[in-house]
Every structure is written in C-alpha cells, then in structure tokens.
Amino acid sequence: MQKSKVNMLDIKSRIGKNKEISNLFTLKNQVIVENFFEAKTREDLINIKKYCLDNNLPLLIIGGGSNIAILKEKVNGIVVKNSYKELKIIEENDDEVIISVSSGYPVSLLIAKSLEAGWSGFEYHQGLPGTIGGAIYMNSKWTKPLTYFGDNLIYGYLLDNQAKIKKVSRDYFQFAYDYSILQKTKEILLEGIFKLKKEDKKIIKERALFALNYRKKTQPFGVATCGCFFKNPGNISAGYLIDKAGLKGFSVGDFYISDIHANFIINKGKGKKEDLLKLLSIIKTKVKEKFGVELEEEVIIINN
Ligand SMILES: Cc1cc2nc3c(=O)[nH]c(=O)nc-3n(C[C@H](O)[C@H](O)[C@H](O)COP(=O)(O)OP(=O)(O)OC[C@H]3O[C@@H](n4cnc5c(N)ncnc54)[C@H](O)[C@@H]3O)c2cc1C
Structure with a gap:
C-alpha cells in the first residue's frame, strides 16, 4: 500500500x-x-x-x-x-537564543524552560494558560507591563487551507491587541520561531513572580473560566465597566460574574449554554445602557 x-x-x-x-x-x-x-x-x-x-x-x-x-x-x-510538543534550539550565542516551539507546546512549560535557561521574553506571561498556537492566534497579552505573546516571534510555519506548509515572517501575522491574521485566514500554526535575550536568571524569575503575584491578587484562581470574556474597549477596562454596571456576583443558572474580577465569567458546575448566552446579553445591554459602550467578546464563541 x-x-x-x-x-x-x-x-x-x-x-x-x-x-x-x-x-x-x-x-x-x-x-x-x-x-x-x-x-x-x-x-x-x-x-x-x-x-x-x-x-x-x-x-x-x-x-x-x-x-x-x-x-x-x-x-x-x-x-x-x-498535543504536538517540541522545543528546539536553532541558534545561540552569549546574548541571544533562537528557538523553535511547536504550536501544541504549553505556555507554562515554555516559561518554566525559559526561567531555567535564563531566556527573557516570556516571563511576564507567567500564569497564562494554553498553548503557543492559541497564544499566537490571540496574540495574548499581559498589561503590567504591556507585553504581547507575538513580540518575540521572528517567523513561523503555517499549514494553509490546502494543507501546504508555508514559512511566514512576523509581519505576516499583523499582530495587534487580541489579534493575529490567523483569525482571518484560519491557517494552522505548526511552529513559532522566537528570538529571546539571555539575561540574569534571578532578574527574569523576579519579573515572572511579580506578574504571577499580580495575577493572583486580581484574578480568581482554581475556577472554571475563560479568563477575561470581553475585549477592553480602548483604554478602559471591560471589567471596570461591568463592575460599575453593578454586575459583580450576578448569575444566570450556574454561570456567574466573579466578585474578584468582573470580566471573569465562572461556571460553578453544570453551566448551560442558554444561561451563558443570557448572561452575555445582560452584560452587553447593561454596559451599553450605562456607558454607551458596545462590548465585544474576546473569547472565541463557537455557535454555528
Ligand atoms: C485563568 C485564565 C487566565 C487568562 N489570562 C490571560 C491573559 O493574561 N492574557 C490573555 O491574553 N489571555 C488570557 N487568557 C485567555 C487564554 O488563556 C489565552 O487566549 C490563551 O493564549 C489561549 O490559548 P489556548 O491554547 O488555550 O487557545 P484555545 O482556547 O485552545 O484556542 C483559542 C483560539 O486559537 C485557535 N488556535 C489554537 N491553536 C491554534 C493553532 N495551532 N493554529 C491556529 N489557530 C489555533 C483556536 O482555534 C481558537 O480559535 C486567560 C484564560 C484563563 C482561563
């Protein structure tokens, strides 16, 4: 055969x-x-x-x-x-390292390796769940200081819609807030190639710890959630608007709005899709009524 x-x-x-x-x-x-x-x-x-x-x-x-x-x-x-997990060093010198990371590689593991090796570039994403593929698709971010997952990408390998492999440079991704071109093209990231700086491990670890501690102070932990549900409209935080619309703690069925961070929707058990849809609609309506702002989901909704 x-x-x-x-x-x-x-x-x-x-x-x-x-x-x-x-x-x-x-x-x-x-x-x-x-x-x-x-x-x-x-x-x-x-x-x-x-x-x-x-x-x-x-x-x-x-x-x-x-x-x-x-x-x-x-x-x-x-x-x-x-679940495609592979990390390879492509090139390195005293100051920098270039690594190829497969799209199914967990971000947590990449950060752990970076901290261990003294590679700087991903440390502020400590605590970000998911994989390299999802983080590049979303261009996931951290706000203190503002850093995007795509910042250190130099090129990537994609699988296009005809199942052909193509090598594309960083520009191709058109990274922006919560955005990469993959959201339009629906191509699959195979590997990302990143250039990272070599720095004092102690300093990199301190930055990672700072980010993680801030996360722990401001976000609920150990709950079923997608993190921030809505994009921040401009410079204002969606969580602030939801909070000021009086919705912290509000629930529909098993889905509720976190008391700690109003942009986190939590499933406390058997959340039904109808309940989530209703909750999203209430949030959008209340925020629109109070502030005239249309919230847009950051989370990818699959409903057709
Ligand atoms: C507790 C918590 C905290 C969070 N904190 C943050 C945060 O600080 N900053 C932030 O930006 N986000 C945050 N998020 C959201 C989420 O973790 C990120 O968007 C993350 O990068 C998504 O990665 P993933 O692998 O889970 O993607 P998935 O949820 O699996 O997928 C997201 C999208 O990417 C696409 N995709 C996945 N892999 C590929 C691939 N290989 N090629 C092409 N497309 C692909 C999927 O089809 C889907 O459309 C948080 C979520 C939670 C639950």
Whole structure:
C-alpha cells in the first residue's frame, strides 16, 4: 500500500466519534463533538488537515481550550486537540537564543524552560494558560507591563487551507491587541520561531513572580473560566465597566460574574449554554445602557 494511504487509514482509525470533551476546555461546559482527533506530531496535524479536505469536513483546532466557549449542542466536523510538543534550539550565542516551539507546546512549560535557561521574553506571561498556537492566534497579552505573546516571534510555519506548509515572517501575522491574521485566514500554526535575550536568571524569575503575584491578587484562581470574556474597549477596562454596571456576583443558572474580577465569567458546575448566552446579553445591554459602550467578546464563541 502507498505510504499516504497507510497514513490516512491510521488517521481514520484514531478518530473518536460523538465524544464528550468538556475537560479539554477551561470553561468546563458540556461539549460533544461529532469527530475528535488528538494530534501528537507535526505529521498528525498535516494528515488530519488533508483528511478534512478529502472528506469535506470543517476542522476546529484547540490548544489549551482556555479561550473558547462552545455554545451549541454538538460540534460538527472534527475537533483537533493539538498535543504536538517540541522545543528546539536553532541558534545561540552569549546574548541571544533562537528557538523553535511547536504550536501544541504549553505556555507554562515554555516559561518554566525559559526561567531555567535564563531566556527573557516570556516571563511576564507567567500564569497564562494554553498553548503557543492559541497564544499566537490571540496574540495574548499581559498589561503590567504591556507585553504581547507575538513580540518575540521572528517567523513561523503555517499549514494553509490546502494543507501546504508555508514559512511566514512576523509581519505576516499583523499582530495587534487580541489579534493575529490567523483569525482571518484560519491557517494552522505548526511552529513559532522566537528570538529571546539571555539575561540574569534571578532578574527574569523576579519579573515572572511579580506578574504571577499580580495575577493572583486580581484574578480568581482554581475556577472554571475563560479568563477575561470581553475585549477592553480602548483604554478602559471591560471589567471596570461591568463592575460599575453593578454586575459583580450576578448569575444566570450556574454561570456567574466573579466578585474578584468582573470580566471573569465562572461556571460553578453544570453551566448551560442558554444561561451563558443570557448572561452575555445582560452584560452587553447593561454596559451599553450605562456607558454607551458596545462590548465585544474576546473569547472565541463557537455557535454555528
Ligand atoms: C485563568 C485564565 C487566565 C487568562 N489570562 C490571560 C491573559 O493574561 N492574557 C490573555 O491574553 N489571555 C488570557 N487568557 C485567555 C487564554 O488563556 C489565552 O487566549 C490563551 O493564549 C489561549 O490559548 P489556548 O491554547 O488555550 O487557545 P484555545 O482556547 O485552545 O484556542 C483559542 C483560539 O486559537 C485557535 N488556535 C489554537 N491553536 C491554534 C493553532 N495551532 N493554529 C491556529 N489557530 C489555533 C483556536 O482555534 C481558537 O480559535 C486567560 C484564560 C484563563 C482561563
């Protein structure tokens, strides 16, 4: 048998049907998928994309599932959990290091490695959940000081919509607040190549600890959430507006607005999608009535 046919048979045999995958999302609401596949390697990602093209199936890739809210009974097509984990040093000298990090690599692990090795660039993201793929797709940020995940990217490898690999420079991503071009193109990040500075480990660790402590002081911990649900409209924080609209602690069913940070929506158990939709609508209406501001979700909503 030809190699590509063997690959496709292997891929097909690894697809799970009608699976319940709530545990793969930090919001922990009920999610059933028609087809589920876990990609463990670069080849897996390429082959599952080809499989989807051959079988005309939509593909949703998830990393840490920390910025997605699924608001439908069942997700059709294929959900691909990205577990492709690889970190390689490409080049280094006394001052800098260039690393290739696969898209399924956990951000927490990348930061732990950076702190250990004395690589500066990611330390302020200490405590950011998820994977490199999700963080580049979102251009995830930290505000004290303002740093974006894409800041240190120099180029990346993508899988385009025809399952072809392409190498693109940082400019291609058009990074902005909560934005990268991947949100439009729907291409899949395979690896990101980052340039990091070598610095005193003690100083890098202090910065990471500072960020983590600030996070712990201002955000709820150990709860089922997607973090900040809405984008900050301009220079004002969405959490401040929700708080001042009197909504801290407000709940619909099992979903409630955190008392600690008003932009955090928490699922206290069996949150239903109808309840979340209702809560989102109440938040938007109240904030619009009080401040004339239209809030826009930061969290990726899957509802069609
Ligand atoms: C407690 C908590 C704290 C948080 N703090 C922050 C914070 O400080 N700053 C911040 O910006 N965000 C924060 N978030 C939100 C979230 O963690 C980030 O957006 C994170 O970077 C998402 O990564 P992920 O792997 O979980 O992405 P996922 O939620 O799995 O996916 C997000 C989007 O990226 C796409 N995607 C994932 N992988 C790829 C890939 N390889 N190629 C192309 N597209 C891909 C998905 O299809 C989806 O559309 C927080 C969330 C939680 C729960």
